[in-house]
Amino acid sequence: MTDTSVTETNEKSFTETIAKDQRIEPRDWMPDGYRRTMIRQIAQHAHSEIIGMQPEGEWITRAPSLRRKAILLAKVQDEAGHGLYLYSAAETLGADRGDLTRRLIEGRQKYSSIFNYPTLSFADVGVIGWLVDGAAICNQVPLCRSSYGPYGRAMIRICKEESFHQRQGYELLMTMMRGTPAQREMVQDAVNRWWWPSLMMFGPPDDQSPNSAQSMAWKIKRHSNDELRQRFVDMSVPQAEALGVTLPDPELRWNEERGHWDFGPIDWSELKRVISGDGPCNALRIENRRRADEEGAWVREAAAAHARRRQEAAA
Amino acid sequence: MTEEIKHEWPLFEVFVRAKRGLNHVHVGSLRAADHQMALHHARDLYTRRNEGVSIWVVRSDDVAASSPDEKEAFFSPSGDKVYRHPTYYSIPDSVPHI
Amino acid sequence: MSFDAAYEALTDHDDDARWAYGTGFADPLAGVDTAVPQDVDRGDLSAYCVALGDDALIMSHRLQQWVTRAPELEDELALANIALDLLGQARLLLTRAAEVEDAGRDEDALAYLRDATGFRNVRLVERADADFAHLVARLLVFSAWRLALLDRLTTSTDPVLAAIAAKGVKEVTYHRDYAAQWVVRLGDGTDLSHDRMQAAVDAVTPLVGELFVPDRVELRLAPAAVAVDPSTVRSEFDAVWAQVLQAATLQPLAAVAEESAPGGTGRDGVHTPALTEILAELQGVARSLPGSVW
Ligand SMILES: [Fe+2]
Ligand SMILES: [Fe+2]
Numbered sequence: 001m002t003d004t005s006v007t008e009t010n011e012k013s014f015t016e017t018i019a020k021d022q023r024i025e026p027r028d029w030m031p032d033g034y035r036r037t038m039i040r041q042i043a044q045h046a047h048s049e050i051i052g053m054q055p056e057g058e059w060i061t062r063a064p065s066l067r068r069k070a071i072l073l074a075k076v077q078d079e080a081g082h083g084l085y086l087y088s089a090a091e092t093l094g095a096d097r098g099d100l101t102r103r104l105i106e107g108r109q110k111y112s113s114i115f116n117y118p119t120l121s122f123a124d125v126g127v128i129g130w131l132v133d134g135a136a137i138c139n140q141v142p143l144c145r146s147s148y149g150p151y152g153r154a155m156i157r158i159c160k161e162e163s164f165h166q167r168q169g170y171e172l173l174m175t176m177m178r179g180t181p182a183q184r185e186m187v188q189d190a191v192n193r194w195w196w197p198s199l200m201m202f203g204p205p206d207d208q209s210p211n212s213a214q215s216m217a218w219k220i221k222r223h224s225n226d227e228l229r230q231r232f233v234d235m236s237v238p239q240a241e242a243l244g245v246t247l248p249d250p251e252l253r254w255n256e257e258r259g260h261w262d263f264g265p266i267d268w269s270e271l272k273r274v275i276s277g278d279g280p281c282n283a284l285r286i287e288n289r290r291r292a293d294e295e296g297a298w299v300r301e302a303a304a305a306h307a308r309r310r311q312e313a314a315a
Numbered sequence: 316m317t318e319e320i321k322h323e324w325p326l327f328e329v330f331v332r333a334k335r336g337l338n339h340v341h342v343g344s345l346r347a348a349d350h351q352m353a354l355h356h357a358r359d360l361y362t363r364r365n366e367g368v369s370i371w372v373v374r375s376d377d378v379a380a381s382s383p384d385e386k387e388a389f390f391s392p393s394g395d396k397v398y399r400h401p402t403y404y405s406i407p408d409s410v411p412h413i
Numbered sequence: 414m415s416f417d418a419a420y421e422a423l424t425d426h427d428d429d430a431r432w433a434y435g436t437g438f439a440d441p442l443a444g445v446d447t448a449v450p451q452d453v454d455r456g457d458l459s460a461y462c463v464a465l466g467d468d469a470l471i472m473s474h475r476l477q478q479w480v481t482r483a484p485e486l487e488d489e490l491a492l493a494n495i496a497l498d499l500l501g502q503a504r505l506l507l508t509r510a511a512e513v514e515d516a517g518r519d520e521d522a523l524a525y526l527r528d529a530t531g532f533r534n535v536r537l538v539e540r541a542d543a544d545f546a547h548l549v550a551r552l553l554v555f556s557a558w559r560l561a562l563l564d565r566l567t568t569s570t571d572p573v574l575a576a577i578a579a580k581g582v583k584e585v586t587y588h589r590d591y592a593a594q595w596v597v598r599l600g601d602g603t604d605l606s607h608d609r610m611q612a613a614v615d616a617v618t619p620l621v622g623e624l625f626v627p628d629r630v631e632l633r634l635a636p637a638a639v640a641v642d643p644s645t646v647r648s649e650f651d652a653v654w655a656q657v658l659q660a661a662t663l664q665p666l667a668a669v670a671e672e673s674a675p676g677g678t679g680r681d682g683v684h685t686p687a688l689t690e691i692l693a694e695l696q697g698v699a700r701s702l703p704g705s706v707w
Contacts, residue, residue, distance in 0.1 A: 027380060050486070057481045061474060064699035065521050065707040066504050069477075070497060076480060077493035084360055084486050088343040091326060097346060098323045122698055154343070172707075179706040288481060296484025298609070299545050302602025303348035304324060309601065310349065324485070345487055348598065355591060356487040359494050 018219055023149035026092040034218055038148050039095045040109070041220060046086035047104045047111035051285050053079045055119045056128055064122060071168050072125060078161045085157055089150040105290045113271065114201050116279030117193070123176060123186035124194070129169015131191075131198040131236065137162045138232045139202065147219035170239065177244050184244075191240070192248045199263075200271045202229040208268075233261050326375040327353040329361055331368055339371050347372075441505065441580040445572050449513055453639055458571060459514040460533065460630045461640050463523065464680055465562075466506030467534035470524060472555055473499035474691055475542065484545055491591055495552070498584040505577045525699040529688045536679040537620040539687040546599050546606070546613035553592035554617055557653045558624045560585045561646035570638045593657045600661025611663050618666040625650070628680040 010029040017024060024030055030038075057076045063069035087097045103109040114132055119125070140159050146152040176183040203209060203225040215221035223231075233252075240247050251264035273279070324346040330339035342361045347353035353372040362368050449455055476496035483489040507520040518526075537555060542548040563585060566578035599610040625647045627635070634640035658665055677683050699705075 053481050053489075060477045060480055061694050062698045064525070064702065064705065066470075066500065066507075066524055068707050070500050070504070073477060073480070073493060073497055073500065077490060077497070080486055080489040080493065081360055081363075084345060084490070085343055087486070088345065091344060096323075150343075175706055180702070180704050182702060183705050292482045292484075295482070296488075296545070298603070298605055299484035299599065300324065300348075302606030303352065303598045305606075306598040306602045307324075307349040346485070347487065351594060352487075355491065355594070359490040360487065363494075 018147050018217075021145075021219070023152060024147050025149045033214075034220075035093055037215065037218070037220060038151065039090055039093050041215075042086050042090040042093075042148075042151055043095065043100045043103070044110050044112075046083045046090060046100070047109060048115065049079045049083035049086060051104075051111045051289060052115045053083075054285055054288055055115055055117070055281075056125055058119060059122060059125050062122070063125075068122075068125075068172065075129070075165055075168065078165065082158045082161070085154040086151075089148075089154045092150045093148075101289075101293060105286060105293060107277065107286065110275070111285075112201060113274040113279060114197050115285060116274050116281045117197055118280055120193070121186045121190060123173070123183070123190040126169045126172035126176065126187065127190040127194045129165050129167075130173060130239070131169075131194050132201070133162050133165040133169060134236065135198045135201040135232050137166060138228050138235070142222040142228075145219075145222060170243070173243055173245075187243075188245050191245045195248050196266065196270075197274075199229055199233070199266055200268075200274075202226075202232065204268065204271070205266075230260055233263050237261050324348045324352075327357075327372045328375050328378060329353075329357045330371040330373070331357075331361055332370075333368055339369065344375060350374075441576050442573060445576045447512065447573055450570055450572075450639070453571065453637065454633070455513050455515070457630050457634050458574075458639060459510045461634055462506045462510035462513065462574070464533035464628075464630070466503045466510060466523070467532050468538055468555075468559070469499040469506065470503035471532070471534045471688070471691060472538040472552075473497075473503060474695055475538065475540075475548075475551075479542075479548065495588050495591065498581075498588065502577065502581050502584070505580075509573050509577065521699070525696045529684050529692055530682045532679075532684065532688060532692075533682065534679050534684075534688075535620075535623055536683075536685055536688075537617070537624065539679070539685055539691060540617075540620065541687055543616075544609060544613070545595075546609040547616060549592045549595040549599065550610070550613040550617045551620075552588060553596050553657060554621055554624075554654070556585050556589035556592055557650050558643075558646070560589050561649045562641050562643060565641045565646070568638065569640070574639070589653075593653075596657050596663075597661040600658070600663040607662065610661065614658065614663050615666045621654075623678045623680075626678055626680075628678065631680075 011031065014024070014028070014030055014034075017028070024034075053076050056072060060069060060073050060076060063072050087100065090100060091097060100109065104111065114135075119128070137159060140155055140162065144152055144155045144159055146155065173187050176187050206212065206224045206226045209225055212221060212224060216224075237247065237252065249264045251262065253262050255262045274282075277283075325348075326344050327347055327350075328344050329342050331342050332339045345353065345356050345360055347356050350372060354370060357370045357372055362370065449458060473496045476492050476499065479492050480489070480496075483492055503524075504520050507523045511518045511520060511523055537551060540547075540551060542551065560582065563578040563581045567575055567582060569575040569578065596610060596614075599606040601607070602610075625643045627642045627644055631640050631642055635642040655665065699707075
């Protein structure tokens with residue numbers, strides 16, 4: 001067979017696999033573009049999990065009850081686990097975790113810009129669980145069916161844990177809303193600050209999302225940004241009502257005809273600013289990650305040296 | 316930079332037997348300096364301190380794998396036993412839609 | 414169990430609790446008689462539980478400070494697990510202390526509303542870690558000591574303490590193993606890590622003596638086998654410590670003035686300024702919002 005016909009056969013079987021809704025596995029042939037897109041998407045997701053530990057992690061030592069402390073510590077630990085599952089999935093595509101981490105630290109790969117907002121009170125922990133983890137779930141449940149097998153399987157574990165994250169956040173908010181007036185104010189203030197950034201987590205509107213079509217064709221992505229965002233709004237409005245908080249959008253109203261909640265326009269210039277590195281906490285988040293990586297280097301080297309010595313002694 | 320890559324820990328594949336009566340199943344990979352550390356980490360990462368499960372770790376570069384090109388020769392005889400193919404495993408219904 | 418659902422079986426979806434923040438573990442106090450045994454002084458038993466609980470609470474706090482700072486992501490998970498285990502032990506012990514005291518307090522009142530002089534933890538757990546070597550040195554000393562204590566407490570005549578200890582033994586065995594492996598890797602790693610590990614061993618050694626000095630409460634409770642006299646576990650600790658140091662090619666610090674006299678230890682409420690800093694962080698939010706519910 002000539003080279004071209006090999007490529008054609010490969011491409012045909014790849015396309016057929018996707019069309020049959022089957023999974024692509026690590027050692028299958030795949031187009032370079034698919035591999036590149038997959039690595040970028042998984043890495044960006046992994047980075048988000050790891051950077052996402054920081055805003056909430058700041059509150060572990062300060063949590064106001066031992067029960068909340070245990071819950072938060074376990075939640076932040078889960079996020080580290082999510083990062084690891086995902087880096088592990090990226091490595092099946094030939095990426096290297098150390099290399100991905102360097103790309104993150106050098107600003108060559110992105111993470112979810114939601115984590116560039118500061119956490120100002122303990123109510124933020126609850127609102128992050130409810131809205132941020134909630135939005136993540138909306139985004140991620142369809143990814144359990146991603147065409148790339150290892151990614152889909154990692155997402156199953158992750159979604160399982162995310163649903164606990166959302167529940168614990170909502171439960172914290174319900175408890176706080178039953179507390180003092182000051183606590184109720186804290187909750188409302190946190191909702192005011194996190195609502196719009198949560199909506200931005202679904203990415204730019206469909207008509208401005210250039211890569212979406214290819215990702216849909218490859219079944220890396222299964223719903224459009226706007227579709228998922230609408231689903232999130234529809235779910236969140238009754239939850240906010242039950243909680244007794246107001247969502248900071250005067251244009252929010254039920255549209256009988258559409259069968260959905262209408263919501264006001266999103267300030268995309270704000271999102272662009274935060275994505276391009278001008279959010280309130282961008283520099284801090286990356287600096288913390290860089291420091292942890294650098295300060296840990298001597299420890300990792302020592303362990304590698306020790307393992308080598310042991311191996312040599314055994315040989 | 317290249318200097319540092321040399322010091323990175325090797326990759327290990329992790330297999331977990333969730334309960335008695337089941338096979339060990341591949342769950343993912345992790346990095347560790349040695350086997351002992353890999354077992355520790357596997358317990359922390361993939362079983363979250365759950366006692367009573369059994370874990371195997373194997374250096375990823377020690378795994379010999381068939382190539383998809385050899386599909387015919389290797390897998391045709393068992394083509395009817397579809398559960399041998401990783402793609403067969405469907406998504407559990409219990410994946411939460413909140 | 415269908416073969417077709419191998420992955421499903423693995424994720425064990427009917428066992429949700431396993432996925433939730435380190436819960437899903439059997440309740441260690443299920444079926445345990447919580448009545449205070451006859452002839453045991455309630456004040457003493459409560460104080461003893463506070464001391465063991467404070468050790469775990471403050472050690473956990475120091476571990477929590479490592480979150481997002483661990484040398485590798487896998488260790489992030491491991492350190493968080495250890496912090497969670499110790500926090501769990503602290504909660505059980507402080508709850509038992511409050512219950513025995515019977516003065517209307519609970520675990521949170523004990524954790525959040527006492528000042529430094531009211532804390533009974535050993536000073537080893539307060540110490541801030543200059544680097545990862547200091548952390549694993551302290552963790553090794555702490556878990557080797559605590560494992561020896563908990564092991565004996567599994568036969569405590571207070572059934573609640575015995576049950577808490579039984580759970581703790583499994584956890585702390587794992588902590589000790591984790592710490593020992595790291596001390597060996599760093600000691601027998603690179604020249605740099607060897608020097609840092611040796612410095613950490615030297616720094617932690619002066620804090621060791623206090624661990625084996627019984628306080629009045631322990632001396633009163635030990636004869637009835639409610640509590641353990643910590644001086645009785647010294648040789649067990651020394652053996653573990655020496656074995657690890659040797660494997661790590663490290664030298665024990667010779668002739669340090671480590672023994673503390675009774676009356677001047679953390680168990681007596683004598684602490685370093687580090688504890689005041691910890692409590693400011695631990696208690697700040699809770700105290701700034703009195704009357705709140707969490
Ligand atoms: Fe996550
Ligand atoms: Fe989460």
